[in-house]
Amino acid sequence: MKIGIYGYGNLGRGVEAALRQNPDMEIVGVFTRRDPATVKTVTGIPVYSASLVQDFTAEIDVMIICGGSASDLPEMTPMLAEYFNVIDSFDTHARIPEHFANVEKAAMTTGHTALISAGWDPGLFSLARLYMNTVLPEGKDYTFWGRGVSQGHSDAIRRIPGVKDARQYTVPVPSALASVRNGENPDLSTRQKHTRECYVVAEEGADKALIEKQIKEMPNYFADYDTTVTFITAEEMKRDHAELPHGGQVIRSGATGEGGKHKHVMEFSLKLDSNPEFTASVLVACARAIGRMNTRGIYGCKTLFDIAPADLSPLTPEEMRKKLL
């Protein structure tokens, strides 16, 4: 299966790395909106201008789109679905119906297959919620995120005057997590579920007390959380906060039997050293499924809910039943 990578940031580099772990797939090249001469890939794969992408329709089975959800993907995915089978990691929850409809239209018109919102949340966490809800119809779901870097919250801090750099970690509250795992079905406020740890490099002479106040009172991002702010040096930022770890838990606690007397707790958890590389690994497995589905004449926009798990795997059905069942 021949794969193209559209966009070459952290996620695109992650896809490049993940494809090397999947010998049934081959990279055709990276497509960038920058000047291709300025982009050097980690493994030396070719770089092409995004403006030439339509010349590659015959050479690429699935295009993995590595753009941001805010402004890139709503444009890119429907546009590229006219020419390719595509995968994206669109994660702006409120806009999924609109994005789905746009991609569905483009893919159906041209006989392509598209998968949106792949990754881990949305993605594997969504799958966990679906399986858990179907198995335990009477119960309660919880999703915790972290400990991990939230890029959106880090960016929000960086926009405050006097801030040179910032890194924000989302951290689940241990007692809340313990109570959920214990099947106590607590009602948890936003503040009771997660805390936010901020590491900030201030510009010289900046009013640190004011920066801290502005962070802690920022609506939507921090005001509803217990937030800690720690000022560090640029050297400390580089040394201690260069990675993008993340993770989290989906937990469903439910009951079965007469009067719901038997309690059950299901949990899916991830502990990731690199959020973009793991997300990229999910996208690559999805590319295999989407390529196969297109070959079988299944067109249009899909999510992971529509993908039979076997289609994600390089193993034959017999191997899967033998090794994994």
Add this chain to the structure above:
Amino acid sequence: MKIGIYGYGNLGRGVEAALRQNPDMEIVGVFTRRDPATVKTVTGIPVYSASLVQDFTAEIDVMIICGGSASDLPEMTPMLAEYFNVIDSFDTHARIPEHFANVEKAAMTTGHTALISAGWDPGLFSLARLYMNTVLPEGKDYTFWGRGVSQGHSDAIRRIPGVKDARQYTVPVPSALASVRNGENPDLSTRQKHTRECYVVAEEGADKALIEKQIKEMPNYFADYDTTVTFITAEEMKRDHAELPHGGQVIRSGATGEGGKHKHVMEFSLKLDSNPEFTASVLVACARAIGRMNTRGIYGCKTLFDIAPADLSPLTPEEMRKKLL
């Protein structure tokens, strides 16, 4: 969707309870090889003789077969797949290829859809292994079971002369579990992964030291494990060990990126008060998918690997994307 229950032990009663949590499904009745007059269902649903099951082909969309893997299911599932869409929880791993082939033949011949080996292991744990292996191709899998009652091991103890009753708990070794969760990828022997706790009611005057020795030295079942044997009274057995809890963990620890420098740990875990009721809940969700697939003209023998997750859920695609994605 109209459901039949074939066999009425712990699992059959679990299916009866689970169907009450799924308002889109309706129970037609229980089929038993015993005298129907002697079987009283928990919720008063009708009981029929198994010998009359062929009279119900027009009334039942999916038959959930609640028999044992050792001798019931290898006969029952292919036989019933000639007349019905069927689900079973066949869990004798070595015999899955043979069982799959027999069920496939019966179902294909008559245009039915069958799902074998549903439940949690095989079942949800198999799914976890498949998703984890496709996302992290370079890594290592671990499955831990327990703390939970193993019926097979309990039965093995009961066959020892002088034993009146017995209950065996499989227990993961906490330090092994911690090491795996920590991404250390340990090589673990059978003994290092699980311990076995046995609670035994001895007959009056029985040689307890001999019973303990016979348990601990029993090949396959106990000899390769650190096993503890505790003698208790029949009253204590009834009071403290009447339930059938179980659970466990599937963990995959893998690496991505240049030189595998980023480690990732994925875990799916279950903590179940009632093994049969939870297994039954999985079977009921699978019945929904199998009924739907048959309506779409998809015939033959399937496993959970072949089922698109959306087919398990009572929600519409739009609801799923809105609530769970």
